[in-house]
Amino acid sequence: MNLNNLNVKELRKFAGELKIPGRWDMNRGQLEHAIERTVLIEEATKLGIEMPYSKTIEELKQAIADQRQKIAKMQEMLRKEREVTEKFMEPENAPTESVEETPKKKKNGRTRVINVFKDGELIETIEGLMETFKWVTDNNITNVGWVKRSLKTGEETNAGYKYKIGGYKFEYAN
Incomplete structure (x- = not known):
């Protein structure tokens, strides 16, 4: 969201939606800073990052970027693990061609x-x-x-x- 396109009245309204205290005593720069910080803290909380409120905006942005990167890596690992598992597992709900149960054919080689x-x-x-x-x-x-x-x-x-x-x-x- 680009806060530069909003006027002070719109910034105060947005700050009110975010429940930022003291918004009526803030100037434009303070409102922009408070809104950006509140939005980043909410995003960090949604990502499971516990950070003290004393962190700077840049530290918050870095923590969020790091967490997103960790989540992306975990999702990629899970995707690869699923591929490997699917490769070695028979699908449980595969449709059968006939109603009668046919005995499994033993593949060539040994069963260990x-x-x-x-x-x-x-x-x-x-x-x-x-x-x-x-x-x-x-x-x-x-x-x-x-x-x-x-x-x-x-x-x-x-x-x-x-x-x-x-x-x-x-x-x-x-």
Whole structure:
């Protein structure tokens, strides 16, 4: 919003809508400053930024820009994670071609059995990698990337932002 295009009467009216105290005693410059600051503080609050009111307008603008950048990065990470998950998961609500249930055809190759350990204790044995991916997703344990990493390196999963509990280890059964 360009406050320069508004006259003092319009600025006071806008300041009243924002519930800025003392607006009747302010001159044009003070009104513009108070309005800009109030709008920035409201935007920062909507973005979840807790800032003391003693911050300058430039500090507020920088904090808002930083938060928007963090949100954009998180959205991009979530989009990539969704793509990976969709790539390895069968759609649950896929339409079936016939009413009769046909047995699943076994693909060429082997189906490997995967053991799931939690803090060193075997808690689940799952047949097939895709079933393991489905199990971890349904039980909100970790993402597909951590399953693959654990199978490859033997590492336990770490707790994170989305998955609060770590300590799961995935191994191929012999």
